[in-house]
Amino acid sequence: MRSRTLTLFAATAASALVLTACGANSAAPSGSGSSTVSAPSSGGANGKIGVILPETATSARWEAFDKPMLTEALKAQGFDVDVQNAQGDVQKFTTLADGMIAQNVKVLVIAAINGELGAAVAKKAQNAGIPTIDYDRLNLGGSSDYYVSFDNEKVGALQGQGLADALKDKKGAQVIQIEGAPTDNNATLFANGQKSVLQPKYDSNDLKLVQSQAIEDWNNQKGGQVFEQILTGNNGKVDGVVAANDGLAGAVITVLKKVGLNGKVPVTGQDATADGLRAILRGDQYMTVFKPIKEEAEATAKLVTALAKGDKAAADAIATGKSNDPKGNRQVKSVLLQPRLTTKDGVKDVVSQGYVKASEVCAGDLAAACAQLGIS
Numbered sequence: 001m002r003s004r005t006l007t008l009f010a011a012t013a014a015s016a017l018v019l020t021a022c023g024a025n026s027a028a029p030s031g032s033g034s035s036t037v038s039a040p041s042s043g044g045a046n047g048k049i050g051v052i053l054p055e056t057a058t059s060a061r062w063e064a065f066d067k068p069m070l071t072e073a074l075k076a077q078g079f080d081v082d083v084q085n086a087q088g089d090v091q092k093f094t095t096l097a098d099g100m101i102a103q104n105v106k107v108l109v110i111a112a113i114n115g116e117l118g119a120a121v122a123k124k125a126q127n128a129g130i131p132t133i134d135y136d137r138l139n140l141g142g143s144s145d146y147y148v149s150f151d152n153e154k155v156g157a158l159q160g161q162g163l164a165d166a167l168k169d170k171k172g173a174q175v176i177q178i179e180g181a182p183t184d185n186n187a188t189l190f191a192n193g194q195k196s197v198l199q200p201k202y203d204s205n206d207l208k209l210v211q212s213q214a215i216e217d218w219n220n221q222k223g224g225q226v227f228e229q230i231l232t233g234n235n236g237k238v239d240g241v242v243a244a245n246d247g248l249a250g251a252v253i254t255v256l257k258k259v260g261l262n263g264k265v266p267v268t269g270q271d272a273t274a275d276g277l278r279a280i281l282r283g284d285q286y287m288t289v290f291k292p293i294k295e296e297a298e299a300t301a302k303l304v305t306a307l308a309k310g311d312k313a314a315a316d317a318i319a320t321g322k323s324n325d326p327k328g329n330r331q332v333k334s335v336l337l338q339p340r341l342t343t344k345d346g347v348k349d350v351v352s353q354g355y356v357k358a359s360e361v362c363a364g365d366l367a368a369a370c371a372q373l374g375i376s
Contacts, residue, residue: 046078049304050100051109051135052121055088058218058247061271062111065293065355066136070109073294073301079106079308088217090117097121101128106308109300110144111135114183115327118142131307134332135300138185141327146307146319147334148300150291152186156193158341159268162287163240164197164207166266172205173239176230177212178223178252180244187214190244190270198242210234215248224251231255241267246276246288253284272342272350274360280344281361281369290342290350299335348375 051070053062067083074081086093093113108125112118118139122132132144167173180187201207211230215223243249249269256262266286269276279285306314321334351358362370
C-alpha cells in the first residue's frame, strides 16, 4: 500500500519513514533518485530498462527491497537497469520519465505516486513506442498492457481475517479502520478485501465498526492523528484496529501506548517490515501481511524480457491473471502473486528467507523472544 499497500530485507511499507514519533519504518532512504534526470549508461546486452519508484517517506520497501531486487532480477536477464525514485514529487516523476523515454529504454516500469500521473506517463511512453508495465499499483484509466503485483484484495481479506481471529471471543468488539490513500487503487482493493470478511460480522453484530477513515498519501503522522481523534470521539474505547500497512500500524500503536492500550488491542498491518515484526514480537501488533517482493521483481523481469523482444505471446503466458480497471473500462493482463498472513509464529519464516535480518528484529529487549522462536 502506496500500502499505497506488503515487505522485505530491512523494513517496508505503504507510511512515514521519517516520522519516528508515529512508528514509521526504520530503513533510511538511500541516495538513489536524487538526480532529476536518468543518468546515461553503457547499456546491457539486451538494452536498457527504466524503472521509476514513487517515494521513500511512507514506506521503506521501495528502496530497501524493490530497488535492489528489481535491479538484480533485470540484470540477470541481461539488461542495463536505471532505477530512480521520485521521492513523492509529481514533477520529478514526470521529469524522470521524460529522461528515460528520451533515452529510448526498451521497457518502462512504473510504480506511480498516483494513478493519474501513472496513466499520463504510460501514454507518453507508448506514444514513443515504449511498452510500459504498471508495477505494484494499477493506474486506473491508464494504457499499460500489463500489471504486476500481489493479489491486493487477498491482502485485505487476510487483514480482515487476522483481526476477526484475534477478536473471535469478544462479541460486539469495537473496531476502527485506518485505511490507505484514497488515490491509490491498491488501498481500495485492500479495503474491499477487508470488507469481504468483516462486513458480515458487522451485520451480525459480532463486531461493531466505529469508523473507517482513509489517510491521504499514506501519511503515518496523519494516520496517528486521525486514529487518536476517532478514539477520543469514541470515549477512548477500541477493541481492534485495521491498519492498512505496518507504517500506519506503528502510528496507531504509538497512540495506544499513550493511553495504555498497546498489547491489549490487536492491530493489523502489511509488508512485514522490521518495525512491524518487532511490534508483533512485543505483542503490540497482532499480524502483518508478508509479500515476498523478490517474487514480484522476478515476475516483472520475466515480463520485461518478453516485451523487450516484442513477444506478446510470451508476455501473455506470464500475465495470466486479470485486473479490473473501472475507470478505463478494461481488463488488464496481470501477474497477481499470493500474500501471506504472518503472526508471531511466522516471523521466523520472513527472517529465514532473508527479507529482514535477525539482527534488525531481535536487537535489545527482543533477544529472548527471538531465541524462544528459534530466530537467529
